[in-house]
Amino acid sequence: MSRPGNYVLEDQIGFVLRKANQRHIAIFAKHIGDLTPPQFAALAKLDEVGETSQNQLGVLVAMDAATIKGVIDRLSVRGLVALGRDGDDRRRVMLTLTPEGRETVDRLKKLAKHVTAETIAPLTEREAETLMRLLSKIT
Numbered sequence: 001m002s003r004p005g006n007y008v009l010e011d012q013i014g015f016v017l018r019k020a021n022q023r024h025i026a027i028f029a030k031h032i033g034d035l036t037p038p039q040f041a042a043l044a045k046l047d048e049v050g051e052t053s054q055n056q057l058g059v060l061v062a063m064d065a066a067t068i069k070g071v072i073d074r075l076s077v078r079g080l081v082a083l084g085r086d087g088d089d090r091r092r093v094m095l096t097l098t099p100e101g102r103e104t105v106d107r108l109k110k111l112a113k114h115v116t117a118e119t120i121a122p123l124t125e126r127e128a129e130t131l132m133r134l135l136s137k138i139t
Contacts (some may be wrong), residue, residue: 024119031111031118035104038063040112042071043080043105046097053086054093080104 009015028037035043041061046052049060058068072095075081080101086092097105120128 024115027118028115031115032108035108036071038067038071039075040105040108042068042075043097043101044109044112046081046095047102047105047109051094051096054083054095057095075101 025037028040032040038061042057042063045060046057049057052060054068054072055065057072058065061068063071072081072083072093076083079098082096082098082101084094084096086094120131123131
């Protein structure tokens, strides 16, 4: 740690979180190179909750409306997500996994477990639990 009153970048939470995230993204890319982490998150959450609106999925995966739209557009072009309209509100875009999307997410969830394990490998089990608990407190 730096002396009191000095600003040292390496001692700042944002910098350390960004470095940890960069490491995680590199590990993710090594194991799951055909999707980005946001694309995988959208597929995994859609698999978990079933049909939902595009806006609700964005909320569930912590993406703003513009970001989730771009993610869904790319997944739709790849044939992994089907878009429809809500019967009560034609403005609402509803999402479901296609059969190919379901197969893809089932396959990638197994790899994602390895990504998590490799990301937290430097930590003991207790440290990993503590890290998750502490990060959850600031999100």
